[in-house]
Amino acid sequence: MMTLGRTLIVTAAATLAALQGTGLIARAQSASPPGVSGAWVPMGAGRGVDPKIAPPPASPVVLKPEYAKAYDARRAAEAEATRRGEPPASAAVLCNPYGMPRMMSIASYPIEILPTPGQITIVTEAFSEVRRVYLDQPQLPIDEVPPGYYGHSVGRWEGDTLVIDTVGIKESVPGYNGMPHSSQMRIVERIRLVAPDVLHDQITIHDPVVLEKPLTYTLGYRRLPNYKMVEFVCENNREYVDEQGRVKMRLGK
Amino acid sequence: MRRAFVTFLLFVVAAAGSRVLAHHSFAMFDTANPVTLNGIVADFQWTNPHVYIELDVPEGVRGAKHWTIELGSPSILMRGGWKFNSLKKGDKVTAVVSPLRDGQPGSLLTRITLADGRMLGNGGPAGVGPGTTEPGPGAVTTPRP
Numbered sequence: 594m595m596t597l598g599r600t601l602i603v604t605a606a607a608t609l610a611a612l613q614g615t616g617l618i619a620r621a622q623s624a625s626p627p628g629v630s631g632a633w634v635p636m637g638a639g640r641g642v643d644p645k646i647a648p649p650p651a652s653p654v655v656l657k658p659e660y661a662k663a664y665d666a667r668r669a670a671e672a673e674a675t676r677r678g679e680p681p682a683s684a685a686v687l688c689n690p691y692g693m694p695r696m697m698s699i700a701s702y703p704i705e706i707l708p709t710p711g712q713i714t715i716v717t718e719a720f721s722e723v724r725r726v727y728l729d730q731p732q733l734p735i736d737e738v739p740p741g742y743y744g745h746s747v748g749r750w751e752g753d754t755l756v757i758d759t760v761g762i763k764e765s766v767p768g769y770n771g772m773p774h775s776s777q778m779r780i781v782e783r784i785r786l787v788a789p790d791v792l793h794d795q796i797t798i799h800d801p802v803v804l805e806k807p808l809t810y811t812l813g814y815r816r817l818p819n820y821k822m823v824e825f826v827c828e829n830n831r832e833y834v835d836e837q838g839r840v841k842m843r844l845g846k
Numbered sequence: 847m848r849r850a851f852v853t854f855l856l857f858v859v860a861a862a863g864s865r866v867l868a869h870h871s872f873a874m875f876d877t878a879n880p881v882t883l884n885g886i887v888a889d890f891q892w893t894n895p896h897v898y899i900e901l902d903v904p905e906g907v908r909g910a911k912h913w914t915i916e917l918g919s920p921s922i923l924m925r926g927g928w929k930f931n932s933l934k935k936g937d938k939v940t941a942v943v944s945p946l947r948d949g950q951p952g953s954l955l956t957r958i959t960l961a962d963g964r965m966l967g968n969g970g971p972a973g974v975g976p977g978t979t980e981p982g983p984g985a986v987t988t989p990r991p
Contacts, residue, residue, distance in 0.1 A: 675873045678947045688895060701922060711864055822923040829893035831916070840874060844914040844952045845889065845900040 597631035605699060625708035626753060628786050629771060632822060633814035634703045642813075643838055646791045651810030652773050660803050671771075675840075681835040684767060688827035690720040692742030692766035693759055694780050698812050707820050713755070721825045726757050734762045735777060742766055744780075757782040768798070769810065781835070790816035875944040875954040883913055883941045883953075890933040894919050899933065899955070901941065914952045915943055922969035937961045 638647035656664055674681050685691065691699060702719035712724040726748040738745040738761030748757040759780040768774040779799040787793050792814040799807045831843040885903035897917040902910040917923060920930070933939070938961050943953035955968045 678873045678876075695911050701925075823924065825919070825921065827894050829891055829898070830895055831898065831914075842874065842914070842946065842950075843918065843951045844912075844950060845898065846912065 623753070625713060625750065628789070629706050629755065629784065629792065630708050632703045632817040632820035633706045633792055634817050634820075635698060635700060636813040636815045638813065646788050646813070648793055648811035648813035651778060652808055654770060654808055655804055655805040656772065656803060660773055664771075668771065679837075679839045681838050682838055686832050687841055688720070688723045688830045688832065689740055691717075692722070693724065693744060693762050694782075694798070695767065696722045696724070696742075697782075697794060697796070703820060703822065704814070716822065718822050718825055720827065724759075726755075728790055732758050732760065735779070738780075740764070740776060753785050755782075755784040757784065769796075769808065773803055773810075774798070774800050777802050790818075792816070874947055876947045877944040877954070877956075878933070879945070879947050880942050880956055881953065883915075883943060885913065885934055885937060885939065885941070887933050888912070889935060892920055892930040895924055897928075899939075899941070899958075901939070911951060913943070914954065915941055915955050917955045920971035924969075926967055926969035928969065930965055932966065934958065985991040 600763070614779040626725075631800070636642065636648075671681050688697045690696065696717050696719075697704065697715075699717065699719040702717060704715065704718070705716045707716065711728050713728065715724045716722070722743070724746060726746040728748050728750075730747045732747045733745050740761055740763040742763065744759045744761030746757050746759040757780075759840070760778070762774065762776075762778055762780070763778055764774065768778070773813055777800060781799065782796045783795040783797075785793060794812040794814070796812065797807050798804065798808045832840055833843060835841050853891060883901060883903050885901040887899060888902050889898070889900035891898040891900075899915040899917065901913045901915055903913055904910050917928075918926070920928075939961040942956040942958070944956060946952040957965055957967050959965050
């Protein structure tokens with residue numbers, strides 16, 4: 594029996610060492626706390642929302658002067674065109690997905706958070722966008738990430754808070770409130786439950802090229818129990834952009 | 847659990863009468879001058895990013911005028927009580943719409959009365975708040991200040 598017991602201990606130790614070698618132990622340690630998985634719908638800080646769970650106001654967008662002038666002029670021109678009934682085209686008119694970070698804040702469309710060992714996947718209903726957050730892995734240098742809509746995200750649990758670091762967002766992907774950003778943008782999210790059915794995602798945008806100082810805003814979500822995400826395939830887009838850059842609608846016959 | 851979802855649905859219904867934005871701005875529609883269309887459904891397209899009703903509206907002896915009516919997305923509409931088969935070809939309906947400003951027979955739905963008397967709006971969202979949310983594709987939302 595002693596021999597068998599010793600064999601078992603040796604085997605267990607060897608298995609543990611092997612698991613540590615493959616990183617499986619580290620992944621198990623960062624298993625997601627229960628509560629964040631499932632569907633969530635954006636919740637603002639509007640009328641009727643309990644101030645205790647309402648997302649706090651965003652900090653102002655402070656662009657460097659060389660970017661601020663063009664940004665302000667563009668915003669004013671867009672507002673004026675909309676007032677004339679000639680709304681300017683946005684990427685979404687062409688059914689291009691939002692990308693990070695706007696995909697997290699699409700009014701009225703739920704997101705779904707899917708924790709699995711070593712990874713958290715976030716799926717949005719609008720345009721069926723998908724982002725994958727790799728847990729407990731080092732972030733890649735920005736210049737090694739192929740620029741894209743979702744970039745490269747790594748995450749870790751700090752107690753009850755999921756901290757996600759994202760880099761590698763294409764410069765052509767519109768930023769928060771349409772603000773410009775550079776290839777050096779870094780998005781840091783702190784996601785946590787502030788009530789059993791209310792989630793906050795505090796997003797901080799770091800961009801040493803475009804921003805005078807980091808920008809922080811918080812998104813709120815309400816849990817949608819048993820919600821089944823609806824598919825979203827952009828197959829019948831009747832909107833198009835005419836020669837003057839105005840959004841028009843194709844009519845049926 | 848169920849109560850939360852019911853609350854969500856109630857919010858959706860409450861929001862259904864609000865003004866509209868979508869994956870494009872709806873400024874091309876004249877929301878201040880609605881038009882009532884009594885017609886026959888020629889087609890009902892349950893698609894993204896928008897659902898469409900093609901409607902033939904009889905016009906005296908000259909025949910019918912064809913209207914295209916844009917709605918929210920299926921996701922938004924489902925949360926407002928719509929189903930993929932809420933309408934079918936040949937249904938007689940009454941639709942209140944906001945017409946295109948350029949005079950073309952295209953429009954945005956405000957509300958519709960179905961053949962069986964049920965009334966449906968243009969869907970409705972939940973959780974829209976100022977400052978931190980973007981108008982979604984096909985979403986029926988209260989415009990941000």
